[in-house]
Amino acid sequence: MSRASASNPxxxxxxxxxxxxxxxxxxxxxxxxxxxxxxQTKSGSATPGP
Known part of the structure; x- marks a missing residue:
């Protein structure tokens, strides 16, 4: 969360x-x-998910 967001009550x-x-x-x-x-994607061994 950004500081501006955190300061918003x-x-x-x-x-x-x-x-x-x-x-x-x-x-x-x-x-x-x-x-x-x-x-896996970075190593090139990614398999498609369900």
């Missing part, structure tokens, strides 16, 4: 509310999968 409140609906375990798994795919 409305945005900060809404972001906090949104975070209540995020499944962190699923988000982390998605990020890790994206990292793996990016590494």
């Amino acid at each position: 409305t945005l900060a409140r809404e972001t906090g509310i949104f975070r209540n609906y995020i499944d962190n375990a699923k988000l982390n798994a998605l990020v890790e999968e994206a990292k793996k795919r990016m590494a």
Whole structure:
């Protein structure tokens, strides 16, 4: 989040509310999968996903 966004109380409140609906375990798994795919793409061994 940028400094301007962080200093906006409305945005900060809404972001906090949104975070209540995020499944962190699923988000982390998605990020890790994206990292793996990016590494495969860079190494030239990427396979198409589902």
